[in-house]
Amino acid sequence: MSHLLFILILGILTFNYLFGLMLDYLDSTRWSNQLPQALVGIYDIEKYRKAQDYEKTNTRFSLWTGALSFLSMLLMLLLGGFAWLDEFVRGYSQQPIWMALLFFAILGLASDLLAMPFSIYHTFVIEQKFGMNTTTPRTYILDKIKSWLLAGVLGGGILAFVVWIYGATGSWFWIIAWGSLTGFSLFMSLFYSNLIVPLFNKQKPLEAGELRDAIQAFASLTGFKLKNVFVIDGSKRSLKANAYFTGFGPKKRIVLYDTLISKLSTQEIVAVLAHEIGHYKKKHIIYGMLTSILSSGFILYILSLCIGMPDISAALGATLPSFHIGIIAFSMLYSPISMIVGIAGSYVSRRNEYAADRFAAQHHQGEALKSGLIKLSVLNLSNLQPHPFTVLVSYSHPTLLQRIEALETDRS
Numbered sequence: 001m002s003h004l005l006f007i008l009i010l011g012i013l014t015f016n017y018l019f020g021l022m023l024d025y026l027d028s029t030r031w032s033n034q035l036p037q038a039l040v041g042i043y044d045i046e047k048y049r050k051a052q053d054y055e056k057t058n059t060r061f062s063l064w065t066g067a068l069s070f071l072s073m074l075l076m077l078l079l080g081g082f083a084w085l086d087e088f089v090r091g092y093s094q095q096p097i098w099m100a101l102l103f104f105a106i107l108g109l110a111s112d113l114l115a116m117p118f119s120i121y122h123t124f125v126i127e128q129k130f131g132m133n134t135t136t137p138r139t140y141i142l143d144k145i146k147s148w149l150l151a152g153v154l155g156g157g158i159l160a161f162v163v164w165i166y167g168a169t170g171s172w173f174w175i176i177a178w179g180s181l182t183g184f185s186l187f188m189s190l191f192y193s194n195l196i197v198p199l200f201n202k203q204k205p206l207e208a209g210e211l212r213d214a215i216q217a218f219a220s221l222t223g224f225k226l227k228n229v230f231v232i233d234g235s236k237r238s239l240k241a242n243a244y245f246t247g248f249g250p251k252k253r254i255v256l257y258d259t260l261i262s263k264l265s266t267q268e269i270v271a272v273l274a275h276e277i278g279h280y281k282k283k284h285i286i287y288g289m290l291t292s293i294l295s296s297g298f299i300l301y302i303l304s305l306c307i308g309m310p311d312i313s314a315a316l317g318a319t320l321p322s323f324h325i326g327i328i329a330f331s332m333l334y335s336p337i338s339m340i341v342g343i344a345g346s347y348v349s350r351r352n353e354y355a356a357d358r359f360a361a362q363h364h365q366g367e368a369l370k371s372g373l374i375k376l377s378v379l380n381l382s383n384l385q386p387h388p389f390t391v392l393v394s395y396s397h398p399t400l401l402q403r404i405e406a407l408e409t410d411r412s
């Protein structure tokens with residue numbers, strides 16, 4: 001049985017890798033120097049070529065990183081690396097919580113260090129070349145240290161808690177873990193902006209003036225209680241621009257990147273914001289939260305069925321079953337299910353994006369949204385022509401062309 005599971009894990013790993021390669025290949029068949037017909041006259045040809053160039057460079061880069069991570073995972077499996085690490089941590093402690101903490105700390109640190117040269121190359125060579133990078137080496141190093149500490153404290157805390165629950169409650173494990181993790185994630189979505197974001201960025205309330213007046217006017221027109229509009233210093237790391245919605249109830253806030261404010265007109269920013277308010281008004285946020293709570297319950301339930309099976313740990317070559325080895329094997333065996341769930345999730349997300357666009361066009365201006373989306377696409381060097389199959393399986397947002405087309409069909 002453990003032998004079969006091992007082969008299944010190898011098969012899944014290989015399938016995932018080849019599937020990713022296939023998506024890259026499909027996208028590359030759409031590369032062209034010709035501006036799509038629908039964008040002629042509204043999209044600068046030079047900027048289009050730059051975005052295409054960026055896409056090609058990133059695809060070639062991800063061929064290397066993808067191959068490296070596939071090979072290192074394959075070697076870990078074939079040479080029994082996970083079992084070896086399991087033996088190693090057992091030499092230091094027999095206590096399940098400490099074993100799990102040590103096991104994942106080593107694994108996490110090793111994979112992060114392995115990926116680091118590539119991430120440095122991506123930021124300081126590729127992003128730099130395309131004029132997107134504003135990260136200084138100092139910011140990069142500080143970010144690394146902070147994210148390691150955060151992973152240690154939060155990730156380590158959650159892991160220790162889950163292993164403890166598992167040891168203490170056995171068959172009730174998944175319900176208690178589910179309840180506590182749901183409570184924790186609700187707490188985090190309320191306080192994320194206050195607790196986590198300030199570690200990495202500065203946020204300040206949007207200054208009084210034309211833009212704030214326009215935003216307030218729009219919010220009150222749609223009956224949206226909006227006290228918190230914040231500006232975040234996204235330009236500290238990149239010139240890419242964005243806006244997002246966070247928190248709920250009285251803690252809800254809209255966050256605009258400073259890069260967005262400097263490049264878009266007032267009406268375009270209000271349109272982007274109207275889109276975000278659209279998500280809220282159409283209850284996408286609340287449904288999204290409910291879905292993720294339900295799916296984490298499902299995962300924990302399946303996990304509770306598998307984790308204690310000696311065959312699961314034995315599949316990775318470990319002689320003794322353990323929580324940490326079980327998690328690794330489980331996450332690989334579960335990945336086809338999570339791929340299917342992900343595809344369904346992307347479909348729902350794209351549908352919600354159209355609905356939020358429609359809301360912005362109805363309550364504000366379709367034209368301003370359209371020109372705002374075009375500017376955002378230029379700023380972010382977004383891929384204008386991914387293959388439809390790639391969009392189907394992995395895009396959370398419709399492409400710029402699809403969104404423009406939908407805005408125009410709605411209007412006529």
Ligand SMILES: [Zn+2]
Pocket residue numbers: 275276279352353356
């Ligand atoms: Zn959206």
